[in-house]
C-alpha cells in the first residue's frame with residue numbers, strides 16, 4: 211500500500227484535486243480503512259462547522275452601555291463620488307479627506323445654496339456630470355428624513371467635535387485665502403452666510419421648541435453642509 | 451438607518467439589538483469568549499463611525515459581518531509573531547492515523563468544537579472559521595490575513611487535522 215495521503219485529504223474533501231490525484235486517493239481509500247476513518251472525521255467536522263454558523267449569542271446586558279459611551283468620536287462622511295472608496299494611505303482626520311472637487315462644482319454649489327437658502331427643507335441635489343472628468347460630488351445632501359412616525363430625536367452629533375472641525379477649516383481658509391480665486395471667495399462667503407443663517411434660525415427656533423424633529427433634522431443637515439463646504443473649499447486651496 | 455447615520459443613537463441601538471447576536475457569535479468563533487465582548491463593542495463603534503459609508507450594495511448584516519471579520523483580524527496582528535499565529539508546517543498532526551473506532555462517536559455540539567477551536571493559534575483559527583464556518587474562499591482569506599492561497603489551504607488542512615486530534619482526545623478522555 212502506498213503512503214497514507216493524509217496531506218491531501220482536505221483538498222480531496224474540498225474537491226480541489228486534479229482528476230489524476232483524485233483517482234489515486236480513491237484507490238488508496240478503497241484499500242485503507244485508517245484513511246477512510248480520517249476522511250469520515252473530516253467530513254463530520256465540516257458538518258459541525260457548518261452547523262456552528264447558525265448559532266446566535268445573546269449579548270450580556272452591559273455590552274450596549276459600553277458601546278453607547280463610545281459613540282462620541284469622529285464619524286466618517288459619505289464619500290462624495292466614488293461608489294466604494296476604501297481609504298488606504300495615511301489616515302487623515304475625517305474632515306480632511308481629499309475629495310475630487312473643482313471650481314465648477316463649488317460654483318454650482320453656490321448657485322444651489324443661493325437658490326435654496328431661504329427654504330427650510332433641503333432636497334438631495336446631485337449636480338449634472340461635470341465637464342472635465344471631475345467626479346460629481348453630492349452637494350447639499352440632506353438626510354433622508356422621516357418625520358412621520360411621531361418620534362422625536364434631538365440633534366446629537368458631538369458639538370465639540372463639529373466646532374473643532376469648523377474652527378480648523380476656517381483657519382486653513384484664512385491662511386490660504388490668497389490662493390483662491392477671488393470669485394470663489396465671494397461665492398464661498400455667500401454660501402457660508404446662507405448656511406450660518408440657517409443654522410442660527412434653526413437654533414433659535416429650537417430654543418422655543420426643542421422637541422421639534424423637523425428643526426432638529428434641519429439643524430443637523432445645515433451643520434453637515436457647512437462642514438462639507440468648508441472641507442471642499444479647504445481642499446481647493448491645497449491645489450489640484 | 452437614516453436616523454442612525456444622522457446621529458440618532460436610539461436608532462443605532464435598535465440596529466445593534468437586531469444584529470448583535472450574530473456578530474457576537476462570530477467574534478466568539480473567531481477570537482474566543484474572552485475577547486468576543488470587547489471586539490463586538492469595537493465592531494459597533496466602528497459601524498457607528500462608518501455608517502454613512504454603507505452603500506446598500508450588500509445587506510447591512512453582510513456589511514457588519516465583514517466589518518467584524520476585519521476588526522478581529524486587525525486584533526490578531528497584535529498577537530505574537532506570524533510564526534506564533536499559525537500552525538507549524540511539518541507538525542506531526544498530519545502523520546497520525548487514528549484508530550478505526552473514532553468516527554463512530556460522531557461530533558457533538560458546537561460546544562466541543564468551540565473548546566477545540568480555542569486551542570488553535572489565532573491565524574489557523576481564523577482560516578478554519580472563515581473557510582469552514584463562514585464560507586470564505588481561500589483567495590479572500592489570503593487577502594484578509596496577508597498570506598498566500600497555498601498557506602491558507604495548508605493552514606486549513608492543519609487546523610482540521612488538529613481539531614480532529616483535539617476532539618478525538620476529548621472523546622477518549624471522557
Ligand SMILES: [Zn+2]
Pocket residue numbers: 213214215238242243244245246
Ligand atoms: Zn491510508
